[in-house]
Amino acid sequence: MKVSKFGGSSVASAEQIRKVFDIVTSDEERRIVVVSAPGKRFSDDVKTTDLLIALAEKYLQYGEAQKELEAVIARYRDIADQLELEEDIVAEIEEDFQARLQLSDDTERFLDCIKAGGEDNNAKLIARYFQSCGVKAEYVNPKEAGLLVSDEVGNAQVLQESYDHLYRLREKTGIVIFPGFFGYSPEGNLVTFPRGGSDITGAILAAALKADLYENFTDVDSVYAVNPNIVDHPKEITELTYKEMRELSYAGFGVFHEEALAPAFRAKIPVCVKNTNNPKAPGTMIVAKRRTNGNPVVGIASDNGFLNIYVEKYLMNREIGFGRKLLQILEEEGLSYEHTPSGIDSLNVILRAKQLTEEKEARLFDRIQTELEPDKVKIERNIALIMIVGEAMNKTIGVAAKAVSAIQNANVNIAMINQGSSEVSMMFGVKESDVENAVRSIYQAFFEKAYVS
């Protein structure tokens, strides 16, 4: 059995949904289909999830958002018309969103409820299309199926008991069309995964159902060695390990959600990233072990939006508990950190910048000054991280030197270097304005010139 997830771009229009139908029905192993909300049809288009966020925000502010609601319904109407579905499906979808809008009293949960409507209604619509083509298919709601998650609004995590519940989906005789992106807390509240979280739903179902393969259909032929929006026609990756993919996803490979790796990895389900627009292409396999091809680096990822807290104090190395006290301040301020590279007398803490409002930044700065009495504190924003990833890197001499010299060739200053303790990755901090040049140069060094270790 295969679990097949189709991302937003694969279900963005009637034309795309027809392709999904052909792919699913061409292989009888494809029995569980996870779908996203309609995504972008062209590069400047707006994803339905973003339309829904705008709808929820406007409704909360003004108590009405007719124009925004109409923009959402228009996406479904357009698809339903072109798939020649009966008009009642659009009325049903509109009614569903109207009902969701009535739940605005609980402002915290409201956004999750509206966002989830994107995938939920698309799953209903796609199930209807499969049925209209004479195929046995049914929409299954995550509550009915027992997809239980933690009650963290917009940031849910699957609960262990879900796996036993979801296994029962195996008993279904037709094709299951399952909405991605959300589950329910044990108390019955709807909670969404982080953005891009339909990948997580697919991985959970693949693990729970002990699938032979988890297929993740998107709009590119494979995972590439670098973001194709930075380098034209980058090298395709045919195979990579769960560990490598997790590091790359974490550091900016938007093609597959980093939190989708754990369920697949633990249940040892191989993952295949494939193209809905070119299903014959073999795609990229994500597996536990892979053959090495001589290049220690499998991919280069990068992401903007970090900040660096730099703290310097002479003889810091002698002061027991300095690091703990600094991290405790962050904990008390509700901040999570990503990395902590350090020197003898200095410590850097890298955070996702969006967590730190100006007010929080000022308070944090004050607390570090008064509680730790450092010689210097600096908070640098607009930091980008570049991650070079490959399981064979730790056995290869000269990878760091090669990367550093590539960054130097691009005339980019390195703000910080960190070798991941897993030794699968190496990270460089640079200014956001320099990141693309640095990435291009590193890509050239490892993928365009023959690799000499």
Ligand SMILES: Nc1ncnc2c1ncn2[C@@H]1O[C@H](COP(=O)(O)OP(=O)(O)O)[C@@H](O)[C@H]1O
């Ligand atoms: N290294 C990479 N390899 C492939 N695609 C990447 C990579 N980095 C970023 N992407 C982007 O990820 C996109 C696919 O992910 P996403 O937009 O989430 O798709 P979907 O609509 O299927 O959920 C691609 O169109 C590509 O622009």
Ligand SMILES: N[C@@H](CC(=O)OP(=O)(O)O)C(=O)O
């Ligand atoms: N629709 C949600 C969840 C998701 O996974 O979407 P996509 O498959 O388009 O990345 C989002 O935009 O975040």
